[in-house]
Amino acid sequence: MKPSNKNINIKKLIPKSLIYAIFIALFLTGLLLSVWVGSVDIPIFDTLKILLNKLPGINFTHNIPKSYIDIIEGVRLPRVILAALVGAALSIAGAAMQGLLRNPLADSSTLGVSSCAALGSVLAIALKLKTPILPQMGVFLSGIAFALLSFVAIIALSYRIDPSLSTNTIILTGVIISMFAGSMISFIVFVSKEQMRNILFWTMGSFAGRGWEYVAITAPIIIIGSLGILGYWRELNAFALGEEKARYLGVSVKRVKITIMVFVSMLVGVSVSASGTIAFVGLVIPHITRMLSGPNHRHLLPLSLIGGATFMMFTDLASRRILRPAELPIGVVTSLIGSIIFIYIFHSQRNKTS
């Protein structure tokens, strides 16, 4: 039976530039709201002025109390920027994994890449792994290395079990790897004498108390990884027709696959090391974006980037406010939304194939 093409015609009606405009507007709104709302009340115009002051050539801050500036610039802004960076990273990484594996359910959390990155970071902390220049860098590098390792392992294992790399096989392999990594994390955190933040941080994620030093480490890696993936939009489109076909179109399949995997691992590894495993962002955002802009990676990738950043700022805001003054781990919010959308995609896919 042929599905109706009604929704496709609607999609044609939304111009791409309008989608970009809406995404950017939402992003800016999210940024302002996230910095504005907090335990100390700061007037929204003062917030806006302090933010605009960050732009070159603007000086608005003369009659604003110093404490406001300190709270916004020193406490709220780095946390919000980190959330945006991590959201962008997880989201574009998810879109890339879905394209690469032709699997709409692929995400760093469903594949187990996030859990393995967390395991890497936990191990580095427990073993007091120190790197020469930046002491915390060891945690990040170990997270990235474990992410890459797990990604390779998942693909190799799935190929072994089922060379067609069907959705179910990959997801099942991811579940197994996730469970393994999860139990290892719990074990290490439990026996380690090192002062380690609690297990909840690694399994549910949080941006609480993150300062500029985290932004300084994550920003360059996330920018490089994202630009790297953005450069492969045509190859990711070709992969949608299958690896053999992509090769006949002229894509160096193996090289491209490995490169994308390295970029994805950088993004996931650094995000998890900075804020723990925040599940399902890479599933939810590309899915919603695809419904609006279509599957072409030319637009899917940049829109997922902006959408992911926006989504993460809003969920971080929600996690701060829902049970205030207590803070919910952000992963509670993303997993709640994500699991519902996961079931929805899984269900609609089943209908399509049967």
Add this chain to the structure above:
Amino acid sequence: MLKVENISVKIAGNQILSDISFEIEEGDILMVIGPNGAGKTTLIKAIMNTVKHTGKAELKGKEVSKISPLALARQIGVLTQKNAQLFPYTVEEVVSLGRYAHQTGILGSLSPLDKEKIEESMNLTDIAHLKDRSILTLSGGELQRVFLAAVFAQDPDLLILDEPTNHLDLQYQISIFDTIRQWVKRENRGVIAVVHDLNCAFNYGTKALILNEGKVEAFGQVRDVLNRETLKRVYKVDVAQWMQTLLNYWN
């Protein structure tokens, strides 16, 4: 143009192809025929170096396995039997993928030449009116023409088509092969097509290669190869007799 020498393929201990050799010249349309499981699709993969094999394929004197995928895609276009379709790409987006090997800009935007080739290919396979449709909403025949258009857009010298008229109704089977016959007339071009329809092989082929159980049963000019005895041996059916019977219905 393409010279295949002693290609053998073994997968998991099974000999899929043994010692295949043949050669096609400029202007040839080689029809590859044979029963199911004869190794036709594997032969394409071996030529294109996407399956482990011994022996070699040479394109204009250069070994195919030594040509980079990008350079190869500008010279050989392959229509595969199976194409994954999962996401709702539009027809035009899929046909544009055919230009991948020709796009040189960093941003990979389409040049006027790319756009021209894409439009030309869509007209050639009669899918221009579908260009904004999602490929998930197409019928099997429409989809087949979309993938064919992508291969034409690739603008190669050699076309390798695995069952190009699969899913196509008679009208399009004829028009596609008429198109291919026109296409190959230009300088420096050749076609290899895996087909099941022997009439089609007779009508449009210049050469034929019959595969049976992974071996070359016969190779040569179509008229020499497709004879009653050989076909009877390969298909275990008196094909000529069967065709006669069918023809009687129409008389």
